[in-house]
Amino acid sequence: MPGRGKLIAVIGDEDTCTGFLLGGIGELNKNRKPNFLVVEKDTSIAEIEETFKSFLARSDIGIILINQFIAEMIRHAIDAHMESIPAVLEIPSKEHPYDASKDSILRRAKGMFSAEDFR
Amino acid sequence: MRVDQQLRLDEQLLLFMDQLEALEEKRHKLNSLIEEGWFSIAKARYSMGNKQVSSLQYASEMEPLVYIETSMLEDGTAEFKCERKENKTEELKSNTIEDIGAKETVSGLRRRINTIQKGVKEEDQETDPQGKTKAESGESTPEHRDPLKWFGILVPQNLKQAQSAFKEVITLSAEIASLQSAIIAIRKEMQGQMKEKQQKTEKTQPEMENE
Numbered sequence: 001m002p003g004r005g006k007l008i009a010v011i012g013d014e015d016t017c018t019g020f021l022l023g024g025i026g027e028l029n030k031n032r033k034p035n036f037l038v039v040e041k042d043t044s045i046a047e048i049e050e051t052f053k054s055f056l057a058r059s060d061i062g063i064i065l066i067n068q069f070i071a072e073m074i075r076h077a078i079d080a081h082m083e084s085i086p087a088v089l090e091i092p093s094k095e096h097p098y099d100a101s102k103d104s105i106l107r108r109a110k111g112m113f114s115a116e117d118f119r
Numbered sequence: 120m121r122v123d124q125q126l127r128l129d130e131q132l133l134l135f136m137d138q139l140e141a142l143e144e145k146r147h148k149l150n151s152l153i154e155e156g157w158f159s160i161a162k163a164r165y166s167m168g169n170k171q172v173s174s175l176q177y178a179s180e181m182e183p184l185v186y187i188e189t190s191m192l193e194d195g196t197a198e199f200k201c202e203r204k205e206n207k208t209e210e211l212k213s214n215t216i217e218d219i220g221a222k223e224t225v226s227g228l229r230r231r232i233n234t235i236q237k238g239v240k241e242e243d244q245e246t247d248p249q250g251k252t253k254a255e256s257g258e259s260t261p262e263h264r265d266p267l268k269w270f271g272i273l274v275p276q277n278l279k280q281a282q283s284a285f286k287e288v289i290t291l292s293a294e295i296a297s298l299q300s301a302i303i304a305i306r307k308e309m310q311g312q313m314k315e316k317q318q319k320t321e322k323t324q325p326e327m328e329n330e
Contacts, residue, residue: 004186005186005187005188005189005202006186006187006188006189007183007186007187008185008187008289008292014173014174015157015160015161016153016157017174018160018172018173018174019153019156019157019160019281019284019285019288020285020288020289021177021181021266022266022267022278022281022282022285023185023266023282023285023286023288023289024183024184024185024203024204024266024286024289025183025184025185025289026177026181026183026266027181027182027183028179028180028181034181035183038174062187062189062199062296063187063199063292063293063296065292084191084195084196084197084300084303084304085189085191085197087197087199087296087299087300089292089295089296089299091149091150091153091292092150092153092154094157097150098146098150100143100146105299105302105303108303108306109135109139109302109303109306
């Protein structure tokens with residue numbers, strides 16, 4: 001649909017995805033591709049990374065929400081993403097509380113005061 | 120000139136700190152709202168049954184009710200605004216109710232006659248293959264579009280609470296995304312200015328030493 005806004009995508013555990021879908025972010029496009037991935041015990045890292053990259057490549061996605069423990073699995077892919085759209089937001093999960101020191105954005109901001117900047 | 124640059128750098132640093140503080144505050148709120156949502160989902164699952172409220176119950180057709188309006192500002196920051204389609208569905212709901220009411224009052228006929236007429240109308244619609252009925256059936260009704268209905272018709276209050284918590288989380292996440300983008304942009308600008316300042320001091324230092 002032309003002219004409409006962008007979508008929010010989610011990569012997370014079942015309850016996180018259920019919650020956000022309840023909030024009304026879910027979409028299945030014409031090719032039946034969802035804008036969310038429910039990560040279960042048997043979901044491989046390759047699958048997560050592939051989905052994350054496919055979300056980055058989609059022009060109709062504005063924000064990607066990802067559980068921090070899943071973000072840890074594909075940290076290199078998240079760190080490599082430098083564009084402002086889509087924005088990547090790390091959120092806590094039930095078993096793993098949010099740790100600001102692991103967040104890609106905050107680590108970048110912290111780098112502001114590292115020794116490298118003064119060289 | 121140098122004093123100006125230093126002052127600007129100081130101002131930016133203060134702005135950067137303010138934004139970081141705002142981000143931390145919003146993050147804290149987001150995290151507690153998500154936790155509240157999970158807790159409500161868990162409570163709903165407890166009252167509905169262990170296998171309820173799972174990914175197996177997601178609808179086969181999904182239409183987003185929230186969109187994000189993105190815009191790029193001059194300083195390179197991206198702004199995210201959350202827009203909800205909910206008002207439209209409410210309008211649709213009220214329209215359908217009004218339609219039913221109007222038909223009944225205008226016709227003023229007994230139910231028996233009414234049903235016969237309706238039957239004739241339905242037949243007409245069936246014979247017309249490109250009629251309005253097909254177009255209307257293609258559009259999902261507001262009831263079907265509400266994700267709450269995927270999990271049952273009479274869902275517990277907890278699930279509704281979870282839904283409202285996650286709705287707030289979605290709005291908040293758009294605000295956080297804007298803040299993150301602003302932080303990254305200001306950081307880039309400051310880094311550039313700091314390098315410039317350093318180069319200038321390196322240039323002036325040998326001159327001072329020579330003197």
